[in-house]
Amino acid sequence: MALSADAPDTATAPVSETRIDAEEILALVLARLEDDKAEEVVSIELRGKTTIADYMVVASGRSQRHVGALAEHIVEALKERGVGGIKVEGMPACDWVLIDASDVIVHVFQPEVRGFYNIEKMWSGLRPDGGVPAKPSVANPSAASPSPASRG
Template sequence: MENKELLQVIAEACDDKRAEEIIALDMKEVSLIADYFLICHGNNERQVQSIARAIKERVEENEVEVKRIEGFEQARWVLVDVGDVVCHVFHKDERSYYNLERLWGDADRVSLQIGLEG
């Protein structure tokens, strides 16, 4: 599976769990960490965990390995490492504090096909 396809699969998993402000950043030109960052948030710890769990399940359904998940228990900032795609699932309070979108402001945003039903 191509990284951009994987990014779309992950975004859909987030959207299915009602993650808010889902954005994707193309990191290829600005960082060696990953090709893409996906950033979103949930409104409480339970929702943050639900989003992270959905990412893991959807990725594994597509026969891709999740390398690791950090921060799941505290559910304030859960990092889901899927290799070249790294997902940051924040609690809404933490997202504005860390403001990764500004920190990685040089990265181009990637268009996602989510939330189009209805």
């Protein structure tokens, strides 16, 4: 049976990237960080908080070299799995490396830099002092109670 002239040539057809969901990317990142002995790994679900990503992962490395190796291994693993469009910032200094894997954002810090920025508290919904933030109030001047000074 002969192939028709309209049949695509599969030998030269481009391979499309496989769409990998956020949970698979997250599992891959967490496994890679565990294998490479990352410290204080925190995963934060961002759904409902922002549209920039579904998950954020924050981890620490023990040194510039460790932070760089963690980041390189994550990027390699993501590329091997077919995740495209990965963006990386901070590799030359390796004190804070950000990996944007679309649905999952990964921050790998040296401990002192992580402590300074404390981004996991910002995204987890806690106040810097560890308390739960107050619910936003609506300013309604007519509903405000009189101040102690205005009471007779």
